[in-house]
Amino acid sequence: MDTGAEEYAAAAAAMRAKLQELDEVNAQLAAAGGEKAVERHRKRGKLTARERIDLLVDRDAPFLELCPYAAWGSDFPVGASVVGGIGVVSGVECMIVANDPTIAGGTTNPRTLKKQLRLKDIAMENRLPMISLVESGGANLPTQSEVFIPGGATFRHLAEMSKAGIPTISIVFGNSTAGGAYQPGMSDHVVMIEQQSKVFLGGPPLVKAATGEVSDDESLGGAQMHARTSGLADYLARDEQDALRIGRRIVARLNHRKEGPAPGPVAAPLHSGEELLGIVPEDLRIPFDPREVLARVVDGSDFDEFKPLYGSGMVTGWARIHGYPVGIVANSKGVIFSEEAQKVTQFIQIANRQRTPLLFLHNTTGYMVGRKYEEGGIIKHGSMMVNAVSTSTVPHISLLIGASYGAGHYGMCGRAYNPRFLFAWPSAKSAVMGGAQLADVVTSVAKASAEARGLPFDDEKNELRRAAIEKQIEAESLPLFLSGMVYDDGIIDPRDTRTVLGLSLSAIATGPVESDRTYGIFRM
Structure with missing residues (x-):
């Protein structure tokens, strides 16, 4: 790749402009509920959601924020009133979900629920201990019709995770009322803060209206009562910092070990990740070589290509990312022909036979149309590829870097095909066509x-x-629209691709990488 070429400079400039747009949205995320709401929160002696996460995770350890742009473009604040992602706590990779009480009291709206369920799915699939930093007023009442019925799944997930041996921890920083009381109620470990945590099914006004009983917050659902009388609280903390310290000690005592493959030696790519900015043209109709991306992402720029002379519109092969082995499927020419579909089908079968996770790099306009191709069996061959993706049981990661249209999005393991993680570059686009x-x-x-x-x-x-x-x-x-719908797990700076993929593969390796494939490789 000629980084001095005019085309490269134009592509890099377009990418930087898109990243600038993201920076403006990131500023909204950092502002949380706004200056006044944050100041009011601090006057109560409380930390913000992001400060709580910073103190919880190990010093200098990365935090991979997930679904940060949920609710973008909707009637709800960007971020969906909750911060979530994967962080290392006492040496253990955990899913951390923190309510943001500076935004509508941390209440759950439809996008909040969608984001929370996605984060719980990731924790379940990858066997990540779940730490909930709870401070929420429960359901956003004006939208209760969209939250109440599906919201029960959040508690069902907690029970399923506990049954599967995945630890669940709730640290309660404020209110956790009504249905929200079941968040700590169904967690394996519960930490409450003196004079701050309030957990009850009905607050004093509701109790008085329903039963005539007069009570106050502390006697009805305070931390002291739950620690000494009800037994709901396992640990009683002095303040927020103490609660986070206790949370870290709980994780340290979990005896939770990774069950997946350990990474091998790590070698940096031979080419600079900075150059990833100029690979994808602003006009996605202009083709680009995905090998240029791989040369700046995989360990040692070392890629063993599979079947390079057959179905050249798809690039398939083997590499390592931060020491983790991975099979790679990447669109090279946009359109997927029968040869490409058959090649990818075979490659997916081999990856399953070898128990190797798969990475899909999207840049496709879909499967080829026309009489010649219909006669040649494009439906049959495209269906084979979709079938292989659907029934593959090794972990998948999808990265949208260019176009991802039509059934090509499905064949490349789009969101509906349950990849463990799905990220997008700012250059990506996805639709029916x-x-x-x-x-x-x-x-x-x-x-x-x-x-x-x-x-x-x-x-x-x-x-x-x-x-x-x-x-x-x-x-x-556009990626922000799709990210707002929680159709991806985040839009990433291309220069962060190697790091994000490495963190994702490490999270995947918390559980075993398995495959139930028992048949030999066959050609079609």
Whole structure:
């Protein structure tokens, strides 16, 4: 790759502009509920959600924040009132989820719930101990119809994790009321803070209205009562720092060990990660070589390509990332033909036979269409690839770096195919098809329908409609829109790719890497 070329400079400039847009959203995340809400929170002697996480994780250890842009573009604050991700606590990789009480009291809205369920899924799939930093007013009442029924899954997950031997820990920093009381109630370990934690099914006003009983917060659900009388609290902390210290000691005593493969020797790539900024053109119709990405991500830039001369529109092969072995499937030419689909199917089977996790690098417009390709069996071969992805049991990671359209998104292990992690670069786009193509299809069908019925057709209005549809689809294809819907686990700076993938593979290795494949490799 010529980093001095004009094309490289243009691509890098476009990527930096997209990263600048992300920085503006990151500033909103850092501001939490706003200056006044944070100041009011601090006057109560409390730490912010991010400060609590900083004190919980090991010093200088990384924290891989997940789904940070949840709720972007919705009626709810970006971040969805909760901060979550993977951090190392007392030497153990844990899933940490912290309510942000500076945003609507940390209440749960529909996007909060969607994010929380995704974080719990990640913890369950990767056998990560779950630490909840609890301070929430429960359900966001105006949206209770969207939260109440599916919200029960959050407590079911806690029970399932405990049954599976995955530790669950709740540190209660404030209110945990009504249904939220079951968060500590269903956790294996519970820490409460003197004169600060409040856990009850019904607060004093509700109890008085329902039973006529007059009580106060402390006697009804305070930390002292739960530590001395009800037994709900396992540990009584003096203050927030003490509660976090106790939480770290709980993790240290879990005797929780990684069950997956240990990483091998680590070698830095031969090429600079800084150069990842200029690989993907702003116009995704312009092809680029995914090997240039791999050369700046995998250990020692060492990649053993599988079947390089057959189905060259897909790049498949073996590498290591931070010492962890991984099989890689990457789109090279955008369109997936029958040869590529068959090649990837075989490669996925081999990866399962070898119990090797798979990494998918997306840049596809989908499977090839046309009479010649239909006759050649593109549906059959594309279905084989989708089938292989669907039934593969080794861990998958997906990274959207360019286009990810149509059934190609499915065949490359999109969100619906349950990858352990799915991240996107700011350059990525994902939809049924590109905006221009989709708009052309819709308006062409409308025109043909009118002509078939002998109705007059206004070409000028149709062109305006086509432009409006294209604009809509382009907006809905952008990574921030999809991240706001919690369709990915985060948008990452390309230069952080190696680190994020390494942290993800390390988290995956908390549990065993297994495969139930018992058949030999067959060719199709």
